[in-house]
Amino acid sequence: MAAPRSCGLWRYCCRGWSRAAGDCRLPGFHRSWPGATPSARLLSQEKRAAETHFGFETVSEEEKGGKVYQVFESVARKYDVMNDMMSLGIHRAWKDLLIRKMHPLPGTQLLDVAGGTGDIAFRFLSYVQAQHQRKQRRQLRTQQNLSWEEIAKKYQNEEDPLGGSLVTVCDINREMLKVGKQKALDQGHTAGLAWVLGDAEELPFDDNQFDVYTIAFGIRNVTHIDRALQEAHRVLKPGGRFLCLEFSQVNDPLISRLYDLYSFQVIPVIGEVIAGDWKSYQYLVESIRKFPNQEEFKEMIEDAGFQKVTFENLTTGIVAIHSGFKL
Ligand SMILES: COc1cc(O)cc(C/C=C(\C)CC/C=C(\C)CC/C=C(\C)CC/C=C(\C)CC/C=C(\C)CC/C=C(\C)CC/C=C(\C)CC/C=C(\C)CC/C=C(\C)CCC=C(C)C)c1O
Numbered sequence: 001m002a003a004p005r006s007c008g009l010w011r012y013c014c015r016g017w018s019r020a021a022g023d024c025r026l027p028g029f030h031r032s033w034p035g036a037t038p039s040a041r042l043l044s045q046e047k048r049a050a051e052t053h054f055g056f057e058t059v060s061e062e063e064k065g066g067k068v069y070q071v072f073e074s075v076a077r078k079y080d081v082m083n084d085m086m087s088l089g090i091h092r093a094w095k096d097l098l099i100r101k102m103h104p105l106p107g108t109q110l111l112d113v114a115g116g117t118g119d120i121a122f123r124f125l126s127y128v129q130a131q132h133q134r135k136q137r138r139q140l141r142t143q144q145n146l147s148w149e150e151i152a153k154k155y156q157n158e159e160d161p162l163g164g165s166l167v168t169v170c171d172i173n174r175e176m177l178k179v180g181k182q183k184a185l186d187q188g189h190t191a192g193l194a195w196v197l198g199d200a201e202e203l204p205f206d207d208n209q210f211d212v213y214t215i216a217f218g219i220r221n222v223t224h225i226d227r228a229l230q231e232a233h234r235v236l237k238p239g240g241r242f243l244c245l246e247f248s249q250v251n252d253p254l255i256s257r258l259y260d261l262y263s264f265q266v267i268p269v270i271g272e273v274i275a276g277d278w279k280s281y282q283y284l285v286e287s288i289r290k291f292p293n294q295e296e297f298k299e300m301i302e303d304a305g306f307q308k309v310t311f312e313n314l315t316t317g318i319v320a321i322h323s324g325f326k327l
């Protein structure tokens with residue numbers, strides 16, 4: 001279905017096309033626009049509707065999913081080490097902040113879409129477990145008259161250290177999930193975790209099922225961002241929260257210059273040296289530039305039906321966390 005003219009996606013597309021005017025890397029439909037006949041314009045518009053971007057390359061919407069799949073199939077085994085190297089470990093702090101913002105309580109049902117190798121899921125489980133232990137300790141402190149045997153028994157009888165929490169990691173890529181499952185075993189995360197192969201644009205879950213939906217560094221890769229947002233809204237329970245961690249726009253001009261230099265001159269080189277994969281890391285930095293800025297993305301989230309939408313910039317806007325509620 002075509003996006004209505006008033007929605008955020010439409011505004012974002014228009015901005016992208018006008019931005020393309022001075023960008024020789026992008027095909028400029030509008031460059032041939034002034035001389036075009038009405039029927040040519042119609043054809044051109046239809047063509048535009050079926051085209052999208054894969055980094056700075058223009059591809060058909062049908063092609064994009066396959067290309068994105070190849071990227072993550074190719075990087076899966078080196079994905080975690082690459083992230084530590086490229087970000088000097090900073091991505092860990094960004095992910096910790098996402099979980100702290102969520103502040104999940106024992107019992108929370110989380111859906112982590114584009115969850116890949118499980119970084120968000122494992123942090124969620126550790127956080128919930130710590131919360132549950134804190135709650136237990138508080139309860140024990142209030143029960144002053146217990147003997148040490150009774151206290152020990154209470155700890156030992158604790159069947160579910162997560163207090164009923166469950167995180168479902170959903171990702172379209174088998175290889176990323178395979179690496180994630182192995183990591184879960186290595187890190188001892190055996191309970192409260194489910195792995196599901198699925199597309200963010202067509203989630204294999206019932207309506208109103210989850211308390212929280214997260215997507216970290218994932219939505220940038222999705223072909224129809226509006227559909228993924230609508231799906232997020234559908235699967236959340238009323239009162240549920242949407243949280244997205246994604247690259248965004250740096251507003252400081254000096255930092256922006258350095259950031260561009262690092263992104264385009266250093267990242268693909270690290271990609272080539274460590275993972276033998278220049279192209280995937282070139283796609284990464286290009287896809288970051290094609291993603292809507294903080295305000296545009298906020299509008300898209302609102303267009304999907306979320307309320308009380310806010311965002312927080314991290315590291316001068318290199319990434320941002322967007323939050324919204326299904327009310
Ligand atoms: C294929 O798709 C993907 C593959 C993946 O592996 C990952 C993702 C998704 C991404 C994540 C899960 C997050 C983790 C990955 C990254 C952060 C990589 C992407 C990184 C960027 C786009 C650049 C921004 C990185 C950072 C802010 C991390 C900190 C890095 C530095 C401070 C750079 C330090 C490096 C050097 C000193 C080496 C020498 C550099 C040069 C000669 C170039 C000039 C650079 C500078 C002078 C410094 C760079 C400056 C900045 C980065 C901006 C300044 C920042 C601040 C003031 C905070 C995926 O989709």
Ligand SMILES: C[S@@+](CC[C@H](N)C(=O)[O-])C[C@H]1O[C@@H](n2cnc3c(N)ncnc32)[C@H](O)[C@@H]1O
Nearest residue numbers: 072114115116172173176199200216217218221
């Ligand atoms: C950069 S990784 C992020 C992984 C993880 N969330 C993290 O923060 O490390 C992007 C992930 O998005 C997944 N992805 C891309 N398109 C998707 C889609 N349409 N539906 C679900 N997952 C998708 C990829 O397979 C990949 O695992």
